[in-house]
Amino acid sequence: MALVCVTNAHANKESPPAGLLCLARVYDGVPKYLEAGWHLLLSSGAAIAWDDGKVKTLDQAIDAPDLQDQFSIRYPTGPIAPITDPNHDPGRIRVEAIFEHAYPKQEIVKIDFAHKRVQFARRASKALSRVDERLHKLAADDKTLQPFLDAIGGTFNERVIAGTTRKSAHSFAVAIDLNPKLSHYWRWAPGGPQGKPRWQNKIPQAIVDAFEAEGFIWGGRWYHFDTMHFEYRPELLDPTCYESAKK
Secondary structure, eight states: OOOOOOOOTTTTTTOHHHHHHHHHHHHHHHHHHTEEEEEEEEEOOOOESSSOOOOOOOOHHHHHHGGGHHHGSSOOOOSSSOOOTTOTTOEEEEEHHHHHHHHGGEEEEEEEEETTTEEHHHHHHHHHHHEEEEEEEHHHHHGGGGGHHHSBBBBOOOBOOOTSSOOGGGGGTTTEOOOOOGGBTTTTTTTTTTSOOOOOOOHHHHHHHHTTTEEEEEEEGGGSBBBEEEEEEEGGGGGSSSGGGGG
16 A cells, blocks of 8 residues: 655754644644654643654554644545545544543533434534534425435444444544435445445535535545545644645
8 A cells, every 4th residue: 555644854843834733723732842843732741743753554544643644635625526546535544642632521412413412522513513504404405415314323422443443533422424324335335345445425515515614524535435424623624734735
């Protein structure tokens, strides 16, 4: 598998990387240059490295990421298109320590979504409520959207990602699955985990746009697709959070 994450050993000590500044803003951290390089300091006392100095494949970055790795694949928006590049999984790289800091279980709340009560992280709940408002208006004009919002697949669920030991974004109550019966998942697809899954999707553009407008990434933008899945990751949708935006 091709290399997707590279080291930035010569980072400017006077200017934090764009992605680090975004993470500090979104997750209430402080960028700090320590002897080993830039870090994100959290109120828990944890210091998470921006760059661990390692060059990785996608699989290695997913299994043992630094903060920089999360921005190594730029998240796209716009018209839905099939994903054919096995290295195109923007957002599947997550540093769990950030989520554990920002989304403690004691701050999970119940809110309305698609006329149902769901559990969601307090910090992300207003964004999901705004998505609900958008979808309510859209579904009123386009009745074909409603089936995707019926029989919600779930929100908060303490579990690991299938086939791994990594925590699912659902464990932090920042993800929501729409109707599984109208969705596609790479492990269910022809080719499955042992081959090359063929990208499939039924989720309408209007639903994807509504979520992305409020800071949610969509699993349909991944080669290892999960089209029912939307996850609150506002830093990945902000173009100023990518280093190329500073050049």
